[in-house]
Amino acid sequence: MVKKFKAIGENQLAQTVKDSAHQIWLAGLGAFAKAQEEGTKVFDALVKEGESIQNKTRKVADEQIAVVTGKAVGTWDRLEQVFEDRVARALSSLGVPSKKDIDKLSKRVAELTSVVQKLTEAQEAAEKAVAKSAAKAVAKPAPVATKVAAPKAAAPKAAIRRRAAPKSEAAKPAATATVAATAS
Secondary structure, three states: OHHHHHHHOHHHHHHHHHHHHHHHHHHHHHHHHHHHHHHHHHHHHHHHHHHHHHHHHHHHHHHHHHHHHHHHHHHHHHHHHHHHHHHHHHHHHOOOOOHHHHHHHHHHHHHHHHHHHHHHHHHHHHHHHHHHHHHHHHHOOOOOOOOOOOOOOOHHHHHHHHHHHHHHHHHHHHHHHHHHHHHO
16 A cells, blocks of 8 residues: 555645545534434434323322322321221210210100190190180070970979070080180
8 A cells, every 4th residue: 555655646645635534524514414413303302202201200100199199098097087986985985975866866856846846736726626616605595494384384394404404514615615725
């Protein structure tokens, strides 16, 4: 090779080196342009890959958070139940009625109130009926005893007694109404 260079000459050698340097320079510029062009594509590809990895990571993290949260909620619920049980036992030992006991009593009071209301209504209806029948009995005029003809002399006293009997019966309902009125 050294012989070749000597044969070519110094001018030509300088020109060859210059051309080689120029080609190297152009190759560098081409590589830079290619890298810049490919770099944008590579950059965009890297951004897409990063987004994909971020989404996968976020999904896995959310799943892990859900699992941990579920365990924490379950633990919190158990802790809350233990606390409620202990408070209920303490209140029970002190003789404080529970919500269940109070609900039972409230239901029973409501039932008894309903029964008392029905009995009160029935009593009022009975009192009204007694007062109405007493008013009818008082409003009826008592039968008047009339004189019977003379030929039947023995019969008039008995007839008067029989006719007078309704007067005493009419007085009984009024007395019952008076007793019922004083009782209430």
